[in-house]
Amino acid sequence: MSDFRTERDSMGDVQVPRNAYYGAQTQRAVDNFPISGWTLHTDLIHAMGLVKFACGIANRDLGKLTGTGKRPLNDKEVEAMLNAAREVANGKHDDQFPIDVFQTGSGTSSNMNVNEVISNRAIELLDGDRFAAEKPVHPNDHVNMGQSTNxxxxxxxxxxxxxxxxxxxxxxxxxxxxxxxxxxxxxxxxxxxxxxxxxxxxxxxxxxxxxxxxxxxxxxxxxxxxxxxxxxxxxxxxxxxxxxxxxxxxxxxxxxxxxxxxxxxxxxxxxxxxxxxxxxxxxxxxxxxxxxxxxxxxxxxxxxxxxxxxxxxxxxxxxxxxxxxxxxxxxxxxxxxxxxxxxxxxxxxxxxxxxxxxxxxxxxxxxxxxxxxxxxxxxxxxxxxxxxxxxxxxxxxxxxxxxxxxxCEQMVEQSLSMVTSLNPYIGYEKASKLAKEAFKSGKTIRELCTEQQILDEATLNEALDPMRMTEPHAD
The missing domain is CATH 1.20.200.10 (Fumarase/aspartase (Central domain))
Known part of the structure; x- marks a missing residue:
């Protein structure tokens, strides 16, 4: 038995892997776009199945699928089509979407890929021959009804x-x-x-x-x-x-x-x-x-x-x-x-x-x-x-x-920026000189202030309290 079957589209015959659910248009896209080896993200494949399901629901409820079109579907066929779309949405057929990401810019190839898979799977659910030339659930007329890839x-x-x-x-x-x-x-x-x-x-x-x-x-x-x-x-x-x-x-x-x-x-x-x-x-x-x-x-x-x-x-x-x-x-x-x-x-x-x-x-x-x-x-x-x-x-x-x-704590006392809290007491200019002197001498701001008696001990301890510096104060 051959590993391929012959499918036909508007451009002629195409050889498709025998057991694939997709058809001629998908295979043409596979042949045309050997670009990256990256197929569409599964999230997008599942969403396409969900969109086709919703479109089928809409066409069913609006009387389009079972109406007076080219080939109306009966209720059983509609249900099979919806179930096939649901399977795609649930990730059951992820291996049936082989087209490269870098394809036709509208996504037509992938849209037809989904249409073909849903069509053939629906036919299979109806115990029909999905390899037959005539599709009782058609990828364009039924699955894609009222839609464009665009x-x-x-x-x-x-x-x-x-x-x-x-x-x-x-x-x-x-x-x-x-x-x-x-x-x-x-x-x-x-x-x-x-x-x-x-x-x-x-x-x-x-x-x-x-x-x-x-x-x-x-x-x-x-x-x-x-x-x-x-x-x-x-x-x-x-x-x-x-x-x-x-x-x-x-x-x-x-x-x-x-x-x-x-x-x-x-x-x-x-x-x-x-x-x-x-x-x-x-x-x-x-x-x-x-x-x-x-x-x-x-x-x-x-x-x-x-x-x-x-x-x-x-x-x-x-x-x-x-x-x-x-x-x-x-x-x-x-x-x-x-x-x-x-x-x-x-x-x-x-x-x-x-x-x-x-x-x-x-x-x-x-x-x-x-x-x-x-x-x-x-x-x-x-x-x-x-x-x-x-x-x-x-x-x-x-x-x-x-x-x-x-x-964390060992660097705090060494920081020259501790002098910032002295600004309200001694002013920016004097505080700046104090910081430079501390850096040059290797002493801390607290040590210099104590040596030079710049502030009394209680005021200095309050001003240089690190925890107090972590929040604003009204005073």
Whole structure:
């Protein structure tokens, strides 16, 4: 028996792997685009299955599938088609989507890939011959009814991205926020020296420093929510150019409602289908929020990396958990690998934003953006990288960090910036001279003030109380 079967499309015969659920148009795309070896992200494949399911529901409820079209379906055939779409959405047929990411810019190849798989699987569920030339559940006439790639593919991208952010990224960011907030609370009474411009500054509490990091994560959660909001409008219903040709006027609303019910995400039909088909500004906005989150994660992990530097010749105010040997030549060396991993993820996401921005700006000509597969793939990569990195950082680093109280406190008294609290008593100019003298002599600010009797002992002790310096005072 041959390993291939012959399928036919409008351009002629094509040899397709014998047992594949996909057909001729998918195989042509596989042959035409031997580019990267990267197939579509499974999140997007599952979303395409879900979109086809919602479209089937809409066409069923609007009487289109069972109406007076070219070949109406009976109720059993409709149910088989919906079940096949549901299987795709649930990941049952992930191995049936072999097309390269770098394909036709609208995603037509992948749209037809989904249509063919659902068609043939539905026929199989009906105990029919999915290899027959005539398709009782047709990939174009039934699975793709009332649709164009130009509106359903970007709809699937929006659905996939929104679901990934809600189900993966936001929970990961919340976990990271909780981890940092716990450290901030536990370390609230540990005094350390502040640093601005990488130079000594006035004291603060280690808990305050980590409270700042926790706030950055809280704002990142807000930005992730805003990223979901940017992709809630769905292009479906616009068909080829936004005019809605060959679809029911209520189709887009029905599909958006079905998707909202399935995902518990408040998707809506696009307000203007000509904008929704032609432009991907919502996706650009969405990824802009992801870029900002990446910037935050880079900053937080890099700060923690610096705080953990040492153990003898760095700051070493925070002890990071040992995860693996750090050198092939230096015995005993341990490196801040989780921080470095997160920084690399953040750099990748920031680079991805350039791809998204250029694709959105230059790819949308007249009634269609022709950069959609790479936009969908890149955005989903960013979401999943950020989520996985945050999860790993919490599990393998932040939850197990320990404060090095001795290292935090020993630098405070040595800091020349302690003189700042004397400004209200002796003025900026005299305080500046005192700091320079302390640096030159190697003495502390307290020692010089005591020697020179600049303030009485009680006032000096109050002014140079490090804990008091960590908060504002009215007096």
């Amino acid at each position: 509106d359903t593919f970007p709809t699937a991208i929006h659905v996939a991205v929104a679901m990934a952010i809600r189900n993966k990224l936001i929970p990961a960011l919340k976990k990271f926020h909780e981890s940092l907030a716990k450290k901030a609370e536990a370390w609230d009474q540990i005094i350390k020296i502040g640093r601005t411009h990488l130079a000594d500054a006035t004291p603060l509490r280690l808990g305050q420093e980590f409270g700042g990091f926790a706030r950055q994560l809280q704002l990142s959660i807000d930005r992730a929510e805003a990223a979901v909001g940017a992709v809630l409008e769905l292009p479906v219903g616009g068909t080829a150019v936004g005019s809605g040709i060959n679809t029911h006027p209520e189709f887009g609303d029905h599909v958006a409602t079905a998707l909202a019910e399935e995902t518990s995400i408040p998707f809506v039909e696009a307000e203007n289908h000509f904008e929704a088909n032609a432009q991907r500004d919502g996706l650009v906005e969405c990824h802009g929020h992801l870029r900002t989150i990446a910037s935050t994660l880079f900053n937080v992990s890099n700060n923690i990396r610096w705080l953990g530097s040492g153990p003898r010749c760095g700051f070493y105010e925070v002890q990071l958990p040992d995860r693996q040997p750090g050198s092939s030549i230096m015995p005993g060396k341990v490196n801040p690998v989780m921080c470095e991993s997160m920084m690399q993820v953040a750099a990748r996401v920031m680079g991805n934003d350039q791809t998204i921005t250029l694709s959105g700006a230059a790819g949308g000509n007249f009634q269609l953006n022709i950069m959609m597969p790479v936009m969908g793939q890149t955005t989903l990569e960013s979401v999943n990288l950020l989520a996985s990195s945050a999860d790993a950082f919490v599990e393998f680093c932040s939850d197990d960090m320990e404060a090095n109280e001795e290292a």
